Amino acid sequence: MSHTPEEFKPLFAKIDELKPKFIERLKKAVSIPGVSGDESLRSEVVKTAYFLKDELIKLGAQDIQIKELGLQPPPVSTKGLELPPIVLSRFGNDPSKKTVLVYGHYDVQPALLEDGWDTDPFTLTEKNNVLYGRGASDDKGPVIGWLNAIEAHKELGLELPVNLITVFEGMEESGSLGLDELIRQEAKNYFKVVDAVTISDNYWLGTTKPVLTYGLRGVNYYQVEIKGPGSDLHSGLFGGIVAEPLNDLVKILATLVDTNGQILIKGIDEQVAPLTKEEDELYNDIEYDVKDLNQATNSDTALYQSKKDILQHRWRYPSLSIHGIEGAFYEPGAKTVIPAKVIGKFSIRTVPNISSDDLTKLVIDHINNEFVKLKSPNKINASLIHDGDYWISNPHNENFTAASKATEAVWGIKPDLTREGGSIPITLTFEKELGTDVLLLPLGRGDDGAHSTNEKIDVSNYIEGVKTLSAYLHYYGKGN
Ligand SMILES: NCC(=O)N[C@@H](Cc1c[nH]cn1)C(=O)O
Ligand SMILES: [Zn+2]
Numbered sequence: 001m002s003h004t005p006e007e008f009k010p011l012f013a014k015i016d017e018l019k020p021k022f023i024e025r026l027k028k029a030v031s032i033p034g035v036s037g038d039e040s041l042r043s044e045v046v047k048t049a050y051f052l053k054d055e056l057i058k059l060g061a062q063d064i065q066i067k068e069l070g071l072q073p074p075p076v077s078t079k080g081l082e083l084p085p086i087v088l089s090r091f092g093n094d095p096s097k098k099t100v101l102v103y104g105h106y107d108v109q110p111a112l113l114e115d116g117w118d119t120d121p122f123t124l125t126e127k128n129n130v131l132y133g134r135g136a137s138d139d140k141g142p143v144i145g146w147l148n149a150i151e152a153h154k155e156l157g158l159e160l161p162v163n164l165i166t167v168f169e170g171m172e173e174s175g176s177l178g179l180d181e182l183i184r185q186e187a188k189n190y191f192k193v194v195d196a197v198t199i200s201d202n203y204w205l206g207t208t209k210p211v212l213t214y215g216l217r218g219v220n221y222y223q224v225e226i227k228g229p230g231s232d233l234h235s236g237l238f239g240g241i242v243a244e245p246l247n248d249l250v251k252i253l254a255t256l257v258d259t260n261g262q263i264l265i266k267g268i269d270e271q272v273a274p275l276t277k278e279e280d281e282l283y284n285d286i287e288y289d290v291k292d293l294n295q296a297t298n299s300d301t302a303l304y305q306s307k308k309d310i311l312q313h314r315w316r317y318p319s320l321s322i323h324g325i326e327g328a329f330y331e332p333g334a335k336t337v338i339p340a341k342v343i344g345k346f347s348i349r350t351v352p353n354i355s356s357d358d359l360t361k362l363v364i365d366h367i368n369n370e371f372v373k374l375k376s377p378n379k380i381n382a383s384l385i386h387d388g389d390y391w392i393s394n395p396h397n398e399n400f401t402a403a404s405k406a407t408e409a410v411w412g413i414k415p416d417l418t419r420e421g422g423s424i425p426i427t428l429t430f431e432k433e434l435g436t437d438v439l440l441l442p443l444g445r446g447d448d449g450a451h452s453t454n455e456k457i458d459v460s461n462y463i464e465g466v467k468t469l470s471a472y473l474h475y476y477g478k479g480n
């Protein structure tokens with residue numbers, strides 16, 4: 001392309017040449033159903049870690065370490081389930097070069113064909129230059145993207161311009177359990193020399209303009225268990241004469257949030273940092289429209305119509321989403337059962353200055369108070385499953401500048417600076433424990449359907465993304 005700087009032409013041509021191999025590598029990664037939230041698939045998550053280890057060996061990584069994290073704590077697992085390991089590796093250890101740590105996750109969200117996928121979620125399927133499959137965008141595509149960037153250098157006989165450390169985890173979709181502690185332990189060891197941290201695990205805002213991201217919401221994930229009868233019952237025999245746990249649960253869940261997305265738990269709004277005039281003005285220059293939202297959701301269900309309202313509610317205000325009910329009948333048909341025990345799941349996306357502990361107290365007190373009002377003989381237990389902090393940084397530094405130049409070199413356009421409504425719990429830990437700048441450099445588009453059915457990454461985003469990651473390493477390595 002005409003905007004490609006001369007220095008990158010051979011590298012970008014090599015990446016284009018390796019495209020079939022890169023797609024094949026992603027296909028292998030996607031074929032392993034490593035869903036971290038599903039205990040029955042834990043061995044598949046671990047298998048993905050070893051798949052990455054093998055790929056790293058082939059690429060010539062040094063000092064590959066599989067870091068075990070011990071048992072998964074309750075409330076989710078009470079069965080002595082091992083956490084998946086962290087895969088560490090290093091490419092180069094030259095004191096004259098800068099060191100970039102790249103982080104990504106190899107676990108994925110659940111996916112079933114019967115949820116409404118058009119193709120098998122664990123078979124990467126190419127249609128019209130789009131690659132469909134669970135993890136294609138979140139986050140196997142970007143993780144494999146880093147490996148591809150390394151391979152393109154290797155194939156060209158080109159030295160990497162920086163020392164690279166890779167950190168791949170397998171519990172990001174389930175709260176990054178164990179990783180905080182590992183980062184603390186390795187801060188003065190494996191991660192002793194790290195100049196910058198780069199994470200490719202989010203998305204462009206829309207579908208055409210690349211972005212760099214400097215803020216994330218946090219996430220507190222809760223469960224509410226309601227237990228009643230000793231076993232599931234026939235509603236014809238027992239309906240109307242026993243207290244039903246699911247009836248109680250839907251009433252409790254209905255007290256959490258209204259249909260306009262307004263959180264109904266008292267005391268949360270007061271903790272949200274006020275919007276300043278300067279912050280409000282930052283939204284003026286960002287390219288976004290309600291049409292982008294409707295396109296991403298394939299619907300007309302937006303709660304706000306103006307760009308500012310949408311982006312502010314996505315990035316800087318909290319939200320509460322109800323995700324599901326364990327133990328409730330959900331299959332097609334008309335089963336007349338009274339479930340004996342149900343567990344409602346919901347999460348709250350947190351923002352400055354909400355404290356996780358204060359929030360949890362407000363949430364649990366609210367649920368217990370609402371349950372008392374029901375005067376039910378059933379038993380309730382509400383608890384936090386996991387939490388991860390929000391993160392916000394100043395994007396005016398060397399790391400962001402390098403990524404901005406790389407984006408221009410590949411896409412011919414300066415990226416927008418954005419925040420993101422999702423969460424990557426470990427971002428703040430890297431920043432604090434390693435004392436480095438963290439950059440979020442997304443490859444995928446806003447309509448990739450992460451966590452949803454028919455998740456995809458466009459071939460162009462995948463391949464141009466490998467070029468962007470490569471060019472970023474060069475700009476950062478030479479100090480821009
Ligand atoms: N791509 C980042 C991402 O999807 N993060 C998850 C993290 C999470 C926390 N608990 C469950 N998942 C997100 O939902 O934002
Ligand atoms: Zn992710």
Ligand SMILES: [Zn+2]
Nearest residue numbers: 138173450451
């Ligand atoms: Zn995710």
